[in-house]
Amino acid sequence: MLMKNKFLTLMAAAFTGVALFLSGCATESLPAAGVNDKEGSSLIILREGDVVKISFPGAANLDTTQQIRRDGKIAMNLVGEVEAAGLTPDGLQKKLVELYATQIGSKEITVAMQTSAFPVFVNGAVVHPGKIMSDHPITALEAVMEAGGFATATANMKDVKVIRNEGGKLKNYRLNLKEILDGTSDKSFYLKPADIVFVPERFQMF
Numbered sequence: 001m002l003m004k005n006k007f008l009t010l011m012a013a014a015f016t017g018v019a020l021f022l023s024g025c026a027t028e029s030l031p032a033a034g035v036n037d038k039e040g041s042s043l044i045i046l047r048e049g050d051v052v053k054i055s056f057p058g059a060a061n062l063d064t065t066q067q068i069r070r071d072g073k074i075a076m077n078l079v080g081e082v083e084a085a086g087l088t089p090d091g092l093q094k095k096l097v098e099l100y101a102t103q104i105g106s107k108e109i110t111v112a113m114q115t116s117a118f119p120v121f122v123n124g125a126v127v128h129p130g131k132i133m134s135d136h137p138i139t140a141l142e143a144v145m146e147a148g149g150f151a152t153a154t155a156n157m158k159d160v161k162v163i164r165n166e167g168g169k170l171k172n173y174r175l176n177l178k179e180i181l182d183g184t185s186d187k188s189f190y191l192k193p194a195d196i197v198f199v200p201e202r203f204q205m206f
Contacts, residue, residue: 044113044137046084046092047193048072051114054096058106065114078103089113118193122147125155125199139188141177143197154201157181162189163196 046052048070056062066074072085079099084092093111100109116135120143123129127148134143140162144150150157157178164171179185191197 044088044116045193046087046089046113047116047118048085050085050116052084052089052092053112053114055110055112056100056104056106057108057110059104062104120191120194121196123196123198125151125201127151134191137190139190140175140197141180141188143191144177144199150199151201156200156202159200161198161200162191163198164192165194 046068048068051065051067052074053065054063054076062077064076068074068084072083073081074084076082076096076099079096082092082095082099087095089111093109096109096111097107101107117133119131119133120138121131122143126144127150129147132138132143132146134146138146140160144160158176160175160177162173162175164173173189175189176185180187
């Protein structure tokens with residue numbers, strides 16, 4: 001009996017240590033919380049290598065499709081170099097409207113993402129852990145599915161963690177993805193580039 005109690009104590013301590021390691025610098029409990037599909041597109045942030053299509057309905061000769069260079073800029077007729085990386089498509093659109101205010105009569109300019117790809121990482125109790133490249137906004141559940149799905153025999157779908165670097169600090173989000181799979185929740189948590197999705201195993205006492 002003494003040996004059994006000592007074993008259980010050691011197991012509990014080990015589990016606590018793993019949980020603390022994964023907790024990062026900050027933890028926020030968000031059971032399957034996030035944003036809906038309509039808001040998902042607002043998470044698109046232009047990055048180096050992305051290809052954008054810029055259209056000028058009132059001045060078609062200025063239409064252009066460009067890849068954002070490594071310095072984060074694109075070259076635009078009449079206004080020169082424009083910083084694009086770090087902006088949303090809407091943000092770049094507003095910036096171009098300001099820059100072209102004295103160059104063209106129409107203030108109608110549209111910016112559309114043509115191609116983009118960013119990495120997210122899925123680890124833990126999934127079939128194929130590793131890096132996933134996505135060219136569109138992707139939710140935590142979709143990333144798990146891209147990784148082959150949950151290792152159903154061991155995965156704890158109720159306590160999935162998303163580890164995110166925000167301003168140089170790690171922040172953890174806890175998600176209950178089982179609620180979405182069961183149809184009891186319709187909320188989605190959209191990932192950002194370089195997010196880590198960790199699916200823990202269910203803690204089992206032997």
